[in-house]
Amino acid sequence: MGSLGGASWQKIALAAPLILPVLLLSPMLARGLNMLALGEASALHAGVEVEQIKTLTILCVAAATGAAVAVAGGIGFIGIVVPHLLRLAVGPDHRFLLPNAALLGAILLVGADIIARLVVMPAELPIGIVTAVLGAPVFLYILLRSRGILDL
Amino acid sequence: MLTATNLTIHIGQRAILTAVDFQARAGAITAIVGPNGCGKTTLMRALTGEVAGVGDLSLNGVSVNGARPARLAAMRAVLPQATPLAFPFLVGEVVRLGLSSGLSAGDPQVASQALAAVGLNGFANRFYQELSGGEQQRVQLARVLAQVWMPAGPDGPRWLLLDEPVASLDIGHQLMVMNIARAYADAGGGVVAVMHDLNLTAMFADTVTLLGEGGVLGSGRPSDVLTDALLSRAYHCALAVNTPPADRNLCPRPTRATAA
Ligand SMILES: Nc1ncnc2c1ncn2[C@@H]1O[C@H](COP(=O)(O)OP(=O)(O)O)[C@@H](O)[C@H]1O
Ligand SMILES: [Mg+2]
Numbered sequence: 001m002g003s004l005g006g007a008s009w010q011k012i013a014l015a016a017p018l019i020l021p022v023l024l025l026s027p028m029l030a031r032g033l034n035m036l037a038l039g040e041a042s043a044l045h046a047g048v049e050v051e052q053i054k055t056l057t058i059l060c061v062a063a064a065t066g067a068a069v070a071v072a073g074g075i076g077f078i079g080i081v082v083p084h085l086l087r088l089a090v091g092p093d094h095r096f097l098l099p100n101a102a103l104l105g106a107i108l109l110v111g112a113d114i115i116a117r118l119v120v121m122p123a124e125l126p127i128g129i130v131t132a133v134l135g136a137p138v139f140l141y142i143l144l145r146s147r148g149i150l151d152l
Numbered sequence: 153m154l155t156a157t158n159l160t161i162h163i164g165q166r167a168i169l170t171a172v173d174f175q176a177r178a179g180a181i182t183a184i185v186g187p188n189g190c191g192k193t194t195l196m197r198a199l200t201g202e203v204a205g206v207g208d209l210s211l212n213g214v215s216v217n218g219a220r221p222a223r224l225a226a227m228r229a230v231l232p233q234a235t236p237l238a239f240p241f242l243v244g245e246v247v248r249l250g251l252s253s254g255l256s257a258g259d260p261q262v263a264s265q266a267l268a269a270v271g272l273n274g275f276a277n278r279f280y281q282e283l284s285g286g287e288q289q290r291v292q293l294a295r296v297l298a299q300v301w302m303p304a305g306p307d308g309p310r311w312l313l314l315d316e317p318v319a320s321l322d323i324g325h326q327l328m329v330m331n332i333a334r335a336y337a338d339a340g341g342g343v344v345a346v347m348h349d350l351n352l353t354a355m356f357a358d359t360v361t362l363l364g365e366g367g368v369l370g371s372g373r374p375s376d377v378l379t380d381a382l383l384s385r386a387y388h389c390a391l392a393v394n395t396p397p398a399d400r401n402l403c404p405r406p407t408r409a410t411a412a
Binding site: 038 | 197237243
């Protein structure tokens, strides 16, 4: 279920070379991802190198997620809830969505870690349980509420 | 000039269009008409370079199939028959997506001017998904207009490729959209539009290409192509042009081709 209990500078040093470049690169993906919201054909007509953007995006996601999971284990719901929450709050423009998702995701993860360490002191709850208990209802709420507008 | 020579397009094993030659010139509206499923959208997708390797295609002398998407995006914008939109974008954001793809990207005024042109003044901060079908269609048209806002530039004419631009619009907005196309062509741009309404086509198009039976049935001035014989053959029913129906007297038709 994942844990931040084993965090060390060494692990950060291992993960950072994969995660940081993706964070820095993500603004370059924003326009292409925005256009892809209109479908691949419209993105192509608007000048987006569709295959290139898709490949780059998948590589970025694989690198950053892989590094994070390798260090902390699988921690669910943060990744699925945060972008949806942000779309409701600041809209779907990826220029703001991508950096904001990184920030809010980090904030929620630290918050969940604090809860995981406090509720069953001196033991530590697996953090994935905390994120699932908090995240699942939020996700359901978003899903039900935004059905109409998202056209899901 | 938009030229397609000897286009043959298969989908799966089936040949949808065979040996099609198509031409459109800047400064004119070229309409593509024909019955449902005859390949109008397919031809349009070929003209935009979306389906590659189907024949010789050139736009302003540039070979469409070899060109980078950004190069083509600076020359022409495409309105698909239907456009999905995955996320809750605002109307203004959708139009700015188009604007950011073209050569007028530096001019922030264009987004609101494009919305005003399609009669959606003041809609910029509405959610796209909350609009009616006809309004959404016009937002997409505004997006496409914003991409090629100047009908002509130092590099040559720009092009609007529109797949059924008036399909879900009322008669007033149909005229509004066709007049936008007219003005674009008159200012030196090229317009290619797939049309269903033959009356609007006859009113606005300078050239008509009639598709059917897997190819081009006729091409030329509307009066030469939209004839009883060709239309009856293409649409598989007896049709007569310039014959007002005797038993129906409610037949609204626009009085001026250049209504404001
Ligand atoms: N993706 C597809 N797969 C299979 N057949 C298709 C596909 N797209 C279109 N067709 C077929 O090609 C023909 C032409 O379609 P289309 O160009 O969309 O017609 P229209 O003239 O109404 O725009 C139709 O018979 C349609 O069934
Ligand atoms: Mg069609």
